[in-house]
Amino acid sequence: MLLRSHFPPKYTNCETKRQFTWPFTTEVRLMFVHTMYIYQKTNRYFAQVADDIKEIAAAEIQDLGATEVRLAYRGLYFEASPDVLYCLNLRSALVHRILAPLLTFDCHSDRYLYKTAAKIQWSDFLTPDHTFAVFATVSNSTIRHSKFAALRLKDAIVDYFRATTGKRPSIETQSPDLWINLRIHNNRATLSIDTSSGSLHRRRYRLQTVEAPMIETLAAAILKAAEWDCHQPLYDPFCGSGTLLCEAYLQATQTPPGMLRSHFGFERLPDFDLRQWEQVKQACSQNTITISKNLVAGSDISKTAVAAARRNANTFDQHGNITIHQRDIFQIDKLEQKFILCNPPYGVRLKNSQEDLATFYKRLGDFLKQRCRGSTACIYFGDRQYIKHIGLRSSWKKPFSNGGLDGRLVKYVLY
Numbered sequence: 001m002l003l004r005s006h007f008p009p010k011y012t013n014c015e016t017k018r019q020f021t022w023p024f025t026t027e028v029r030l031m032f033v034h035t036m037y038i039y040q041k042t043n044r045y046f047a048q049v050a051d052d053i054k055e056i057a058a059a060e061i062q063d064l065g066a067t068e069v070r071l072a073y074r075g076l077y078f079e080a081s082p083d084v085l086y087c088l089n090l091r092s093a094l095v096h097r098i099l100a101p102l103l104t105f106d107c108h109s110d111r112y113l114y115k116t117a118a119k120i121q122w123s124d125f126l127t128p129d130h131t132f133a134v135f136a137t138v139s140n141s142t143i144r145h146s147k148f149a150a151l152r153l154k155d156a157i158v159d160y161f162r163a164t165t166g167k168r169p170s171i172e173t174q175s176p177d178l179w180i181n182l183r184i185h186n187n188r189a190t191l192s193i194d195t196s197s198g199s200l201h202r203r204r205y206r207l208q209t210v211e212a213p214m215i216e217t218l219a220a221a222i223l224k225a226a227e228w229d230c231h232q233p234l235y236d237p238f239c240g241s242g243t244l245l246c247e248a249y250l251q252a253t254q255t256p257p258g259m260l261r262s263h264f265g266f267e268r269l270p271d272f273d274l275r276q277w278e279q280v281k282q283a284c285s286q287n288t289i290t291i292s293k294n295l296v297a298g299s300d301i302s303k304t305a306v307a308a309a310r311r312n313a314n315t316f317d318q319h320g321n322i323t324i325h326q327r328d329i330f331q332i333d334k335l336e337q338k339f340i341l342c343n344p345p346y347g348v349r350l351k352n353s354q355e356d357l358a359t360f361y362k363r364l365g366d367f368l369k370q371r372c373r374g375s376t377a378c379i380y381f382g383d384r385q386y387i388k389h390i391g392l393r394s395s396w397k398k399p400f401s402n403g404g405l406d407g408r409l410v411k412y413v414l415y
Helices: 038-042 051-063 082-091 110-117 146-165 216-226 243-253 274-287 303-313 354-371 384-390
Strands: 010-012 019-021 044-048 067-072 075-079 097-106 131-139 178-185 188-194 234-236 296-300 323-326 339-342 376-381 396-402 405-413
Touching: 038 044, 038 097, 051 067, 051 075, 051 216, 051 396, 082 097, 082 274, 097 110, 110 146, 110 188, 131 146, 146 178, 216 243, 216 339, 216 376, 216 396, 216 405, 234 243, 243 296, 243 303, 243 339, 296 303, 303 323, 354 384, 376 384, 384 405
Parallel strands: 131 178, 234 296, 234 339, 296 323, 339 376
Antiparallel strands: 010 019, 044 075, 044 097, 067 075, 097 188, 178 188, 376 405, 396 405
16 A cells, blocks of 8 residues: 655655745655555455346457456456456446445545545646546445545646646646546445546447437347347348447447447556557457348438448448438338347337327338248337237247336247
């Protein structure tokens, strides 16, 4: 741990041999020395994952090399070597972000939060020329407001750099160089570095969108839950801005979901190994495969949605293997021997009366029965009240929430 000592206002740092003048009070004057952070001692991290896909995410990160995986509230604890940490950030389709814990401590006041945070050698992670952001969550603690907790941590970091360099890094909440996470629960605080640099669900391919789009991690989870084998042609007749199609393409080609991200937070860790990171990227690029045209295809009645889907798909599908047409589903002659995966309109996406939606789902059920023989259909119902209107017997139903909606993924085998 860091050594604490009382020094006069001017002291010499043992590592840099530079003189600094402290503006702090005596109780926060200390010697900054190299320390081992929690993640370095334990190789243990926390992956933020939506509660209803934790089991699928646990299996995914184990396949990618994580060990000692344990389900927890809003995520997963796991152990990983540095190269596996890099791989998880690049290749996980389900994890939102991965946190590397630096320090955990009892925290009964904002004063103690500031004092303890001031002991961390923040120059291990950034310089005054970089930007950073603090995101905090607080529950059942003396410090009641997350924004106030984040402000006090920000003050400690800024004062550290003012004292050691005479300069301070800037705050940038949209795309900072370093994301810092603070969680205080039951007066116990954990300070972590976000190794993902923001939520991994932002794949960077969604350049255009439509109303009520499906989040990328949910689309990836639905694909895995639906058990598409990446060989049977997949078709989405309600493709919207193309999220399901894009995630299907990434899965079928084994393209890393993080391929379009410009940087990751783990690159700012003091033990970041550039050679290992280059090896991970090279291995991923060598494992990608080419798919045949029409393996992943879709359509939508909206011209605007089709334009958005095509633009989004083109960000990584340079050869145009994803086929997208403007078409009303009920004008399609047939969809036989297909894997139909879709997120049809519901109350949020289609501002019609309840009666119209009920009629729509009955027509959809008739379409599946009459024109989709030999196919398998996995349909996501954002509003599960419409399941009964489709008029088909399901093989199974699985719960998946989307933007606060208690949705269901339902599988139908069509004969």
